[in-house]
Amino acid sequence: MRDDAELTIEPRSSSETQQPSADARRDAAGEDANPPRREFKARGSFVERCDGCRLPVLNCLCPYRVTATSDAQVWLLTHPYEHNKPTNTGRLIADVLPLTQTFTWYRTAPEARLLELLADRRYVPFVVFPDDQPDYQHRVVDERAVIGAKQDGFIPVFILIDGTWRQARRIFRKSPYLDGLPVLPLHTDRLTRYRLRKPASASHLCTAEVAAELLRKTGDVTAASVLDDYFDAFNESYAASRFYHKLEKPNAAMQRLLDRRATGSTYA
Structure with a gap:
């Protein structure tokens, strides 16, 4: 979750190829009853991008991609506006943790696959959301x-709402299938390192940072470290590309990722 206009996915799953109805699209947009008729063209939309990482080819992120395993899984409940935003960080989680699931949120048309997984007794899902309102304190x-x-033999799942703070609050309130799930707030002193948009507060972390902190706090330390390094590589590469600057050598996080790739193994 985040404050700014972007949170965040590449079309890795079949769910992202589904074509929701016009009513569902209007529902997802909230107050936007008349969505634009033409494709939105953001600044930088004509930049040549890598098909794999979606970053400008000038500083492609693919050489630094490293996968890791974790006891916990991440499920991203993503606002539909976020899928095509190249600065979205949710996709970084899916790059590092291959078992990550991505679902598009539509208020009146929840994905059947998500509902099936929520009913699967192998998983114990937690909705990651601030504990700032009294009506769900229980x-x-x-x-x-x-x-x-984990100790009881279940697979814990972090359900991350991938969107702006305004979108996230709407998703949390307008998704009945989340109502019975435990709410897990993230309490941390970490300040955001996200450089591509300006948050309302330095304490508001982007989606990848939230995932890394949760993994670290619950024992998946190596996966958290890999995700943190991958996020830093993304941050540095994208920020440099905005000024058409080619990075000549890897920073410390990039070098750690290159060293991990050199071992040729998945990190557990």
């Missing part, structure tokens, strides 16, 4: 619940 848990689920 559902709020902390990281001990995640660790307990």
Whole structure:
């Protein structure tokens, strides 16, 4: 989740190829009852981008991609506006953790696959959301619940709402299938390192940063470190590309990723 206009996915799953109805698209847009008729062209939309990482080819991120495993999984509940935003960080989680699931949010048309997974007793899902309202305090848990689920032989799942803060609050409130799930707030002193948009507060982390912190706090330390490094590589590469600057040598995070790739193994 984040404050700015962007949060965040590449079309890796079949769910992203579905064609929702016009009513569903209007629902997802919230107050936008008359969506634009032409494709939105953001600044930089004509930049030549890598098909793999979506970054400008000037500083392609693909050489630094490293996969990792974790005891916990991440499911991204993504606002439809986020899928085509190249600065979205949710896709970084899917790059690092191959078991990540991505679902598009439509208020009146929840994906059947998501509902099936929520009913699967192998998983213990947690909705990651701030504990700042009294009406759902009875559902709020902390990281001990995640660790307990692991110890009991279940697969804990972090459901991350991938959108702006305004979109995230709407998704949280307008998704009945989330109502019975425990709410896991992230309490951390970490300040955002996201450089591609200006948040309302330095304490508002982007989606990839939230995932890395949750993984670290619940015991998946190596996966958290890999995701953190990959996020830093993304941050540096994208920021340089905005000024048409070619990075001549890897920064510290990039070098750690290159060293990991050199081992030729998935990090657990």
